[in-house]
Amino acid sequence: MKKIKVGMLGYSFMGRAHSNAYNQMPKFFYPPPAEPVKEIVCGRTKENVNSFAKQFGWNQVETDWKKMIDSDKIDLFDNSGPNNMHLEPNIAAAEEGINIFCEKPLARNLEEAEKMATAVRKNDVKAMCAFNYRRVPAIQLAKKLIDEGYIGDIYHWRAVYLQDWITDPDFPLVWRLRQDVAGSGPHGDLNAHIVDLSQYLLGGIKEVIGMEKTFIKERPLPSGAGVGLGDHTASEERKMGKVTVDDAVLFLAKFNNGALGSFEATRFATGRRNYNCFEINGSKGSIVWNLERMNELEFYSSEDPAFAQGFRTINVTEGIHPYVNKWWPSGHIIGWEHTFTHEVYDFFNAIAKDLEIHPNFDDAVKVQRVLEHVKDSIKSNSWKSC
Amino acid sequence: MKKIKVGMLGYSFMGRAHSNAYNQMPKFFYPPPAEPVKEIVCGRTKENVNSFAKQFGWNQVETDWKKMIDSDKIDLFDNSGPNNMHLEPNIAAAEEGINIFCEKPLARNLEEAEKMATAVRKNDVKAMCAFNYRRVPAIQLAKKLIDEGYIGDIYHWRAVYLQDWITDPDFPLVWRLRQDVAGSGPHGDLNAHIVDLSQYLLGGIKEVIGMEKTFIKERPLPSGAGVGLGDHTASEERKMGKVTVDDAVLFLAKFNNGALGSFEATRFATGRRNYNCFEINGSKGSIVWNLERMNELEFYSSEDPAFAQGFRTINVTEGIHPYVNKWWPSGHIIGWEHTFTHEVYDFFNAIAKDLEIHPNFDDAVKVQRVLEHVKDSIKSNSWKSC
């Protein structure tokens, strides 16, 4: 069987999720289209990378991503690093002819994203951007319902991605709150997801206008390196630093297909842990999905008998649903991380059979363009065409 | 237009609900099949009855129900009194040829219920027992779904009626907690409702076995007459009295149609205010209903496309649904008390046009028989045939 040797940059939250996907894919999607070999994991701190490699089963460790990419040892570059570590390594990989699996958002800004997409096209490598929610079975079902006409012409898209993990003013200034590393706050982190979903399900956006706010403008510096969602400890001296990203960004959008859209991303929605939720209304039906209940899809059909219409909650856990029969018999929910296994399966399949993959870097550029135009609209206080 | 002069016994919780129904019916079900005249209201305490008559618009007051029934002034006897005031007045009314609208449960025991039903049949009057939940629009829709084959052969009935208003041990010994007045606790009060619904929707029960418990065996005597749900004050001296009814009764049942059933009534389900909820599973579909969201019905159809099956929540608030278009345009929920207006409308229509009405006293006897057999099964520790 074809083997694909992976070199991964980053070993934090996403590094764990990707490692798990490489472990699980060949077991549950058996026989796999190609076998992942977890060849090299790369990170700045040798000791930590060593420990991680041992934990998740990587063959080698590296602290210099350039060496990893130049090593001739890898077929696939997995970029699970923070947003400021996407541009250079991705381009280097592309130039080495190495396929790329990169975490979202693709870039800190549109310019970076376009550079990467260009490099990918020029060097003719396959590059996937890990907008993992496309591969939730319920989202695939939503796509099917739309494509097969169950929803009709689409009038409305409304999506929110609500979290609440930084409402405490003592939560420290981790990298996700620093523009130089993250590029933006929930805008790039969360709106990126729902913009990608909207493009997957409804198509492109024509015009946007937004607003943003940073509710808490200064925070204590973190005690350690401040890498990762989990590093929540403020340093003892409590030196303060400036929050340089948004805490919330909302925007209105007009879609190319005529639908009206609204988007909201915030980390200040007290009580909402990971509430990525959208509703679509069309001439024949509607769809609602919510990540916190990601194994369900709500569907309304105006073709049901008039006296018996209503939103139905589909348990998207049946063998008939996408990906599901690879896991367990009908009726058993999957977890959040399974979406990465689905991505790895589809990407490995695309590589093995030389198929197109989506979302690729061009798709990701489109997301980045919308995000950037929202930012522009905020600066200029006016609508911005995409 | 034909007028129907009503004489009502009782002016507490149910007296209010019935008075309101007489007020509302001719306005919203306009023109009414016959016009209710609130002629006489009867209660023990003159002053209170006077006040009530003024509040809700009754023409006359009376403190002796016999005089009211013998007065030749009324066409319909409304028995909204407590359970120990059903037997004699109802029989007297029947013997006077007066139609009867009686609150549920019909009686404190089967013997009483049968006596009343016999009197009604012998004297050929119309008699309705006010199991009001039959006339929730969502319940009518459930009936339609079953009757028209959307559910198929029925396998399962499971119903609970859960309340929590006496979990506090200091809640006083009101009449509903005394066997001499109420006959039983939640068994007669709440199981009566769900047994009636089961008979309406599934038909008769063949065999039962139950269990019961009184969790709090003594309570402070109430300060006042202790009539009504609302009289929650323990007397100051806090003399204690014995609770002589059940606090919870559960039972299993085998239906004539082969379905398996379970029933539970309790006043000790902390957090459940008025949770009258049932689920029906059949070979082609399922139904769930819950009084706390009485304007909704959950419906599952196995005839939906395999990839899009799920329980749908029907807002039973559309003009197409039973009774609804009499009230407001589609999309506006009705309240709990509207069920009584529906009862009064249907009963007045039956009287005006000489139609059969259900649930009548024979239906109520069937409920009482099930309740009694459950009690017997508890005493004998064994299944009891109905």
Place this chain on the structure above:
Amino acid sequence: MKKIKVGMLGYSFMGRAHSNAYNQMPKFFYPPPAEPVKEIVCGRTKENVNSFAKQFGWNQVETDWKKMIDSDKIDLFDNSGPNNMHLEPNIAAAEEGINIFCEKPLARNLEEAEKMATAVRKNDVKAMCAFNYRRVPAIQLAKKLIDEGYIGDIYHWRAVYLQDWITDPDFPLVWRLRQDVAGSGPHGDLNAHIVDLSQYLLGGIKEVIGMEKTFIKERPLPSGAGVGLGDHTASEERKMGKVTVDDAVLFLAKFNNGALGSFEATRFATGRRNYNCFEINGSKGSIVWNLERMNELEFYSSEDPAFAQGFRTINVTEGIHPYVNKWWPSGHIIGWEHTFTHEVYDFFNAIAKDLEIHPNFDDAVKVQRVLEHVKDSIKSNSWKSC
């Protein structure tokens, strides 16, 4: 007891709702602060008004509102007419020193609204605008939670008012779809409600930007007068007419208190019957409410133990909750129309005791100003300060 003689303009949807409130208030809020006398009802078509007066119990009928207002027979002018019948009659009533209870939206535009508010102030009459959802018990509870600090500093308001009654292109061009009568579509009809709720709960709005769309631009003319939500029949010849109002309006808002807000009103949200829903996120808690389950309030408190935090569904049906104990014992839901009874009770109380009432015409002007500024922002494609 003081009597207040009412003269009402309009006998359609709102006329019914108001008549019912006058009937119910003195019975359930007994003794009433003042007794409503349903003195005169006024409408264009004599025959229809006569029938309505008989149905709901009005003493007299009138077809000329000027005569009604000049008659010296009324103490309160109830304006339940369509939006184009607000300006002149309301000003006339104010100038006669008659108190006013007017349906929402107060006006077709800001200029009209300000004229009415000025007339009211000048003539020192009491004038209430019937934003009835303020008087849902759950909304009053939400207000209490905010005022007493359970929510903390408010970061987010997001509200939608979704309906779907005109998604069928054959639905006729009723008055609500004509700008000359209605002023606007769901913007004035639905956004008005959620703007009022936001002002009640969060306070004023500083800046807005919106977008709008008319999805279906032509519709068949209605067969009849086309008055009322219920008149759904297209004329047989199917002559077409132009829809001159919006079908959907969305906007972003910045509140004076620093919160970010979003609003959406549409009649094209297939499957959403009357889905008036908002969420508020604050530093200490969150609130969600939805008209379709108007007897419930969702509340999240970050002061619950860390391991046991979550949105709780409060059944706002307990005696301890506002208005509830006037109706039924705890645990029994009220219907949509009860909100009008609450309004009439509070307004009659304010009149009888000479108290301030809210929402008054000044409150309604503030709503109208926001609506108008949204319209302006759409025209100018830019943010508009309020």
Place this chain on the structure above:
Amino acid sequence: MKKIKVGMLGYSFMGRAHSNAYNQMPKFFYPPPAEPVKEIVCGRTKENVNSFAKQFGWNQVETDWKKMIDSDKIDLFDNSGPNNMHLEPNIAAAEEGINIFCEKPLARNLEEAEKMATAVRKNDVKAMCAFNYRRVPAIQLAKKLIDEGYIGDIYHWRAVYLQDWITDPDFPLVWRLRQDVAGSGPHGDLNAHIVDLSQYLLGGIKEVIGMEKTFIKERPLPSGAGVGLGDHTASEERKMGKVTVDDAVLFLAKFNNGALGSFEATRFATGRRNYNCFEINGSKGSIVWNLERMNELEFYSSEDPAFAQGFRTINVTEGIHPYVNKWWPSGHIIGWEHTFTHEVYDFFNAIAKDLEIHPNFDDAVKVQRVLEHVKDSIKSNSWKSC
């Protein structure tokens, strides 16, 4: 690090789930208390076992369980075989001094279960019965709420385990529908789970009475070996065979602590895929849990302010909740199979540190006793003491 060499019998549904747990535990619960070595997997059909071993990474294969147990190569016997393969192999393992991890139900009947428990005690091995739902984080939270007094004295337990995978009469006669292999139908398969949960959360049961039904008495024989939930194909000739297990079993129970309980297991609840749901009501609070939303727990506390009480939905996905921080940052749901990883972690920890483990075979015997007494109560038509 200590290694524990596992020999597993069975490679179907449960074999997959257990293999996955051995794979995942040492990665996510890192460093593991002891390292699982997937040494031998054993099944009847060489070819299938070989394929399975390759897929999930087992070192060796075996077709004779006796050889595996006698091989001196394993430290832990994992019994993932069907119910008729528990007795002999488990006893053999115990007699070899090998620890045992056995799927539920422990046995086809009480006698078998007791024999196994005796063998385990006599040979002093550790033996865990895989009632995996105890190790759902939400269930652990429920246990904590009860143990720490948040629920108070418990009045009620009501549990159902509803499925619908055999409502189609053409679904073939798989092993789970044959008494000789399975022992019973949903009674042993599903009631076993909810009885175990009730014992974990409330303690022992004193008395039971039940009823059962086989709705479809004959079914087509399966085409193949008919092993596994997934083998849904009837043979072409459609020879029919007799269903020799129950399709549904309901029972009432009295707990030692005075609580009243009800239990129901069925495979005929159309629309319910895997609806394992219970509610507990106590003097101070209530709990509701449902496997289909296994990452949530509903909790009601009567100690909340009177005006703000309600069932709250806890997302049991926070770092503070049991097991959760081993997986992902807060807010990411886990899947059904993670419960097995939790079991393996706890059992390996118990073995490594010589701690007690629960549920052990004695706990499983108690479950089996309740199930058997329910069966007896059905035969004798009377209550049965436990």
